Amino acid sequence: MKNYLIFTATSLVFLYSCSPSKKEFGSEISTDASQILKGKTIFEQQCSTCHNFNEDAIGPNLSGLTRQVETQWIRNFIKNPAASIEAKDPRAVELLAKYKTQMPGFPALTDQDIDALLSYMHTFETLPIPISGDTTSNLIPEKIQDSGIRLELELFAQLPASDTVPPLAKMTKMEPIPGTDRLFINDQRIGLYEIENQQPALFLNLKEKRPAMVSKPGWATGVGSFAFHPDFETNGLFYTSHTEPGGTAPSDFGYTDSLNVFMQWVLTEWKAENPKAKAFKGTDREILRIDNASQAHGMQELTFNPFAKKGDPDYGLLYIGYGDGGTAEKRFAAISNHQGKGIYSSILRIDPAGKDGKNGKYGIPKINPFAGKPGMAGEVLAYGFRNPNRIFWDDKGNLHATDIGQHSIEEINRIEPGKFYGWPVREGTFVINPFGSFRALYPLPEDDAKFGVTYPLIQLEHDETVAVIGGYIVSEGPLKGKFVFGDVPSGRLFFADLSELPNPVTQSWAVTFGGKEVSMKTLVNHDRVDLKFGLDATKKLYIMSKTEGKIYRVK
Known part of the structure; x- marks a missing residue:
């Protein structure tokens, strides 16, 4: 097992400011008490599962963010992080590499909602400090091997859209x-x-x-x-x-x-x-x-x-x-x-x-x-x-x-x-x-x-995976008898023989569509796949994605 400090003070500042010599940001953010209270409610409802103001969690510690990053950048990122990533924005790309999952966008938040959210965030003045202690990476040095198995998908069904954005x-x-x-x-x-x-x-x-x-x-x-x-x-x-x-x-x-x-x-x-x-x-x-x-x-x-x-x-x-x-x-x-x-x-x-x-x-x-x-x-x-x-x-x-x-x-x-x-x-x-x-x-x-x-x-x-999702035991084909599972955000696909005790070996597999190998991200036209699995009465396996509401049958 190898232990590393995942980020340094220098890289942390990079995440929050590409121009550290610039004067403090956020001077235009309102300090109105009622707006701060509204922003607190929005933060607790929309943001608190992944963020806080004490330390990095699923997403970064946000304490001091509004004083280290351009306000407009924060606004744009809250609305549509995918656009920043697609544009190769250095800060957005660094965040994705560090946290290994893309933040969802919040297009439903109005400009006034984001104003309030920024007002609340601006009450936390301290720049986040890198944590001390045994922060770890490379805990499991063995990497998942590609099995070489490729299975063809066919579009099976489409659910009606229940929203206008993914x-x-x-x-x-x-x-x-x-x-x-x-x-x-x-x-x-x-x-x-x-x-x-x-x-x-x-x-x-x-x-x-x-x-x-x-x-x-x-x-x-x-x-x-x-x-x-x-x-x-x-x-x-x-x-x-x-x-x-x-x-x-x-x-x-x-x-x-x-x-x-x-x-x-x-x-x-x-x-x-x-x-x-x-x-x-x-x-x-x-x-x-x-x-x-x-x-x-x-x-x-x-x-x-x-x-x-x-x-x-x-x-x-x-x-x-x-x-x-x-x-x-x-x-x-x-x-x-x-x-x-x-x-x-x-x-x-x-x-x-x-x-x-x-x-x-x-x-x-x-x-x-x-x-x-x-x-x-x-x-x-x-x-x-x-x-x-x-x-x-x-x-x-x-x-x-x-x-x-x-x-x-x-x-x-x-x-x-x-x-x-x-x-x-x-x-x-x-x-x-x-x-x-x-x-x-x-x-x-x-x-x-x-x-x-x-x-x-x-x-x-x-x-390898940031949010595991099962999966079923496959009843036919190259994966017969294997448990199939995957990674929710990326759509990466895995399998293992659960009878291989005490430590079943995990391998990856992939899919083809129209005879060509394709990643799940490409198949669903989005960086977040929101992978799920289904099974029918004949034990046929299905792969589903919330992004477009499509259901694919594994042939």
């Missing part, structure tokens, strides 16, 4: 109703579509049913996931998760009053009058409402065990992936580091038909590891995840989850009941201090075993 449609999941060939996909802004004859038809307009639903700000808000009950054809039941503003209704799970509730994640059960109908008509009920401290890391996954049969104890139990809600980044690490006493940073498993849960609207399965134990959260199956965005089973019935990391490490974990997977005191097989710098990782201590951490089956450093 991402044009915000799909996260595409799967069939169990036991049928009916194929469903979500748009986070709208609800659920059924794809029939390669054409999408709106099945559930969730925005209409839940007017409080919000899908901004952030990529992870809106309709986060959906799952059809394995008996949907007879009982008509399916489930969705979506976001509403903080304080919309009393929550079932929350945290300390000293941390703001930015939004709430809501789990809903829907019951179709006619399960064969092409558009939903029926009843619904709220099952669960959870407070979230930011726009990120909430209820990103809902699923049922596809291997469970009627009569099995796991049959009909709903799995829920729930992240830390941004609590660790806001320095409330205890909320996610709960040792099984809370529900954040966890994979949950509930019985939608039960009544002994916290609010009486769901049940706690007796097979759960903490069920019936005083002081413990019986809903929790396993914990210690920053953002368990996908839960899946391999072809042998083993449970896994992909977990998006903070600054350095992405994880694929094999899930065992009751186990602790490290966050927020571990990132991959490295120590992280949740009260220090998130950009500093350290070797494991000699007495690490006493902490009871279960480590990833696969870990990847951010020079």
